[in-house]
Amino acid sequence: MAKEFGEGLDNAVQKAFTRPAPKSAGPQMRYLVKQLGGTKPVAQMLRVSQRTVERYVKDQIKRPRPDLAARMDREVKARWQPQIRAKARQKAATTDGIVIDVHARMGYTAPIGSTDQDRIRHLTVALPPQHAGRLLDAQQQGADEDRLRELAADALREVYFQDSGRRAGSLEEVHINDVMSLEFEL
Numbered sequence: 001m002a003k004e005f006g007e008g009l010d011n012a013v014q015k016a017f018t019r020p021a022p023k024s025a026g027p028q029m030r031y032l033v034k035q036l037g038g039t040k041p042v043a044q045m046l047r048v049s050q051r052t053v054e055r056y057v058k059d060q061i062k063r064p065r066p067d068l069a070a071r072m073d074r075e076v077k078a079r080w081q082p083q084i085r086a087k088a089r090q091k092a093a094t095t096d097g098i099v100i101d102v103h104a105r106m107g108y109t110a111p112i113g114s115t116d117q118d119r120i121r122h123l124t125v126a127l128p129p130q131h132a133g134r135l136l137d138a139q140q141q142g143a144d145e146d147r148l149r150e151l152a153a154d155a156l157r158e159v160y161f162q163d164s165g166r167r168a169g170s171l172e173e174v175h176i177n178d179v180m181s182l183e184f185e186l
Contacts (some may be wrong), residue, residue: 014153
């Protein structure tokens with residue numbers, strides 16, 4: 001299963017960065033060595049030899065293999081500007097909320113007599129802070145993609161389909177399937 005919900009939330013938080021993360025191999029590796037306190041933990045994390053890490057730090061190697069470049073980029077961005085990241089998450093969870101733009105096949109569980117056939121929908125919905133907080137907290141606590149999908153579907157059920165209690169009160173559950181595109185915005 002693709003990691004669209006977790007990556008989408010990460011990308012939204014990364015847009016809050018005030019400085020760009022290092023892009024080339026040498027600065028990325030030096031940043032990771034500084035963050036982890038040595039070349040050995042970086043080598044173990046990236047699954048390369050300690051000597052390889054040292055060579056990147058000294059700019060003796062400049063172009064990593066594509067798989068190593070992707071791992072380095074992911075690890076740098078996961079550690080880049082932790083205070084800015086925390087402030088962005090806190091602001092979304094307390095005051096601003098989060099906007100979800102999803103193009104997917106959506107269905108729902110409803111009482112007998114109403115149609116529950118799923119349809120392709122493209123929704124752009126501003127989720128209030130309590131839903132944003134639930135999504136971001138679950139992601140930080142290591143929730144899997146299915147749990148994040150379920151939380152996003154619950155938020156869409158309450159905010160979009162039920163319009164905060166003004167309609168479709170008997171709607172029980174919303175399902176998000178076959179995601180074609182997904183983006184979050186803080």
